[in-house]
Amino acid sequence: MHKETPLVSVIVPTYNRAESLKRAIKSVLEQTYTNLELLIIDDASTDNTEEVVDGFKDNRIKFIKLPRNTKGRETRNTGIIKSNGEFIAFLDSDDEWLPQKLERQVNYIIDLGLNKKNVMCFTSIILNEEQTKKIKKNKMYFNREDIMEYIFVGDNIVQTSTYLVSSNIAKKTMFNPNLKKHQDWDFCMRLRNNECSFVYLPECLTIWNRNNNEDRISNSYKNEGISLEWLKNNEVYLSKRAKWGFKVKVFVDDLILSGKKLKALQIITVSIFYKAISINTLLKKLIKIIIPGEFWSRYKQIFERTLAKIKK
Numbered sequence: 001m002h003k004e005t006p007l008v009s010v011i012v013p014t015y016n017r018a019e020s021l022k023r024a025i026k027s028v029l030e031q032t033y034t035n036l037e038l039l040i041i042d043d044a045s046t047d048n049t050e051e052v053v054d055g056f057k058d059n060r061i062k063f064i065k066l067p068r069n070t071k072g073r074e075t076r077n078t079g080i081i082k083s084n085g086e087f088i089a090f091l092d093s094d095d096e097w098l099p100q101k102l103e104r105q106v107n108y109i110i111d112l113g114l115n116k117k118n119v120m121c122f123t124s125i126i127l128n129e130e131q132t133k134k135i136k137k138n139k140m141y142f143n144r145e146d147i148m149e150y151i152f153v154g155d156n157i158v159q160t161s162t163y164l165v166s167s168n169i170a171k172k173t174m175f176n177p178n179l180k181k182h183q184d185w186d187f188c189m190r191l192r193n194n195e196c197s198f199v200y201l202p203e204c205l206t207i208w209n210r211n212n213n214e215d216r217i218s219n220s221y222k223n224e225g226i227s228l229e230w231l232k233n234n235e236v237y238l239s240k241r242a243k244w245g246f247k248v249k250v251f252v253d254d255l256i257l258s259g260k261k262l263k264a265l266q267i268i269t270v271s272i273f274y275k276a277i278s279i280n281t282l283l284k285k286l287i288k289i290i291i292p293g294e295f296w297s298r299y300k301q302i303f304e305r306t307l308a309k310i311k312k
Contacts, residue, residue, distance in 0.1 A: 004106075004110050005033070005035045005106075006035070006085070006086035006087060006106065006116070007035050007036065007037065007084060007085040007086055007087075008033065008035065008036045008037075008085045008086070008087045008088070008089055008102055008106065008164070009036070009037050009039060009079070009083035009084060009085030009087070009088045009089070009167065010028050010036055010037065010038045010039065010088075010089045010090075010091060010102075011039050011041065011075075011076055011079030011080065011083065011088060011089070011090050011091070012024055012025070012028070012038065012039070012040045012041065012079075012090075012091050012092070012093055013041045013043065013072060013075030013076055013079065013090075013092065013093065014040060014041070014042055014043065014045065014049060014075075014093035015042070015043040015044070015045050015069065015072065015075075015093075016045045016046060016047045016049070017045075017047075017049070017093045017094055018045070018047045018048050018049045018051075018052045019052075020093055020094040020209070021040075021049060021052055021053070021093045021094075022052055022055075023094075023096050024091055024092070024093050024094065024095060024096055025038070025040070025052075025053070025056055025061075026096075027091075027096035027097045027098075027099075028091065028097065029056065029058055029060075030099050031097065031099060031100075031101065031102045031103065032099050032100050032102075032103045033100075033102035033103035033106060036060060036085070036102065037060050037061075037062060037083070037084060037085060038058075038060050038061045038062065039062045039064060039079045039082055039083060040053055040061065040062070040063050040064065041064050041066065041075040041076070041078050041079045042063065042064065042065040042066065043066055043069050043070055043071075043072060043074075043075050044065065044066050044067065044068050044069040044070075045065075050063065050065065062082070064078060064079075064082060066078065070177075071180070072183075073175075073177045073178070073179065073180075074177055076090060076175045076183075077174050077175050077177060080167075080170050080171055080174060080175075081171070083167060085167055086116060086166070086167055087106065087116075087164055087165065087166060087167060088163075088164075088165050088166075088167050088170045089102060089105075089163060089164045089165075090160045090161060090163050091161050092160060092161050094209050094211075095161040095206060095207060095208055095209055096206075096207045096209070097161075097205060097206055097207070098204075098205045098206070098207070100205065101123070101205035101206060102164065104123075104201060104203060104205060105121045105123065105164040105201055105205075106164070108121060108199070108201050109121055109164070109199065112199065114197060114199060115166075115197065116166055117166050117168040117169065118166055118168065118169050118195065118196055118197055119165070119166050119169075119196065119197045119198075119199060120163060120164070120165040120166070120169070120188075120191055120196050120197070120198050120199070121163075121164045121165075121198075121199045121200075121201055122158050122159075122162045122163055122164075122198070122199075122200055122201070123162040123200070123201045123202075123203055123204065123205045123206055124136060124137045124138055124157075124162075124201075124202060124203060124204045124205075124206075125157055125159055125161075125162060125204055125206045125207070125208045126204045126206070126207045126208070127157075127208050127210060128207055128208065128209045128210065129210045129211070133207075135204055136157055136204070136208075137202060137204065138154075138156040138157060138158075138200060138202070139154055139156055140200065140202065141156075141198060141199070141200035143197055143198065143199065146192070146239060146242065147188050147189075147191075147192050147198050148185070148188070148189055148192070148237075148238055148239070148242040148246075149239060149241050149242045149245065151185060151188065151245075152241075152242050152245030152246045152248075152249050152276070153241050153242065153245035153275075153276050153277070153278070154278065155249065155278055155280070155281050157208075158184070158185075158188055159184060159206070159208055160183070160184040160187075161206045161208060162205070162206045165191070165196075166196075169191060169194055169196050172194055173187065173190045173191050173194050173196075174190075175187050176190070179230065180223075180226050181223075181226045181227060181230065182227065182230050186230070186234070189234065189237055189238075193237060224251065224254065227250050227251070231243065231246060231247075240274045240276070241274050241275060241276040242276070243276075244267070244270055244271040244274045244276035244277075245271065245276040245277065247267050247271065248267060248268065248271050248276065248277050248281065248285070251264075251267060252264045252267055252268065252285055253285075253288070255267070256285070256288050256289055261289050264285070264289060265289065268282065268285055268286070
């Protein structure tokens, strides 16, 4: 470990996730980077969350229970306000970290000589979905690249549980507490607007346990209108490429599933004009439009493996 060991504040928002929270806490306390504080922000849970936290005897843990449920809108901001670290890391209560996650990120920032008051480092993930684990590596990120185009057009995963961000810029930026959806993307956009430097550590150090539970903060409010409202409110901050990349990423699959294939094709067509869709994504969407849903579900993995070989 480097001689520089700045304090890292780990913020874990949670609501009625006592069982998965145990795993998340354990993955934080087992970090090889030990100079950390763990702030568990309980969004007024009604289960035995507090009892679970009390079971961990570690003075680095701080438990904060909100007086009322905020549907996840105030938890991360409360953690940011209460944090003392030079860096802040976020971990959703049903995700987990590999043991070297924080150490690798802190050292990476120091080795690159980056401004520690103005940086956000993100990593690749291991996607745990439907009892299968997949390595999901992003394309390389270059600092001058628009982070929103990197996410929406490049189809890269910049997920909250991978973030390590300077406390200075996190406290300046904060999460938008009025959002019901897209909090992670919105935070990246707001960081960019505050001239944050983004850096990608190309290692899979976070396990993203993605499921369809309605109580997960990032999966709540599955409503097209909410996404359209976010896009309308933030259109001024997005390039044409990012705007149409967002539409492809968020709307096209649902339109196809609901039988609105012509509308999906219209979005795809405009996105091609603005160079807002990758060849890989274009092929996947067109095949979903052409091939019946049941057939696609059966042969999806075979197609994706074939496409990956072609790309190599």
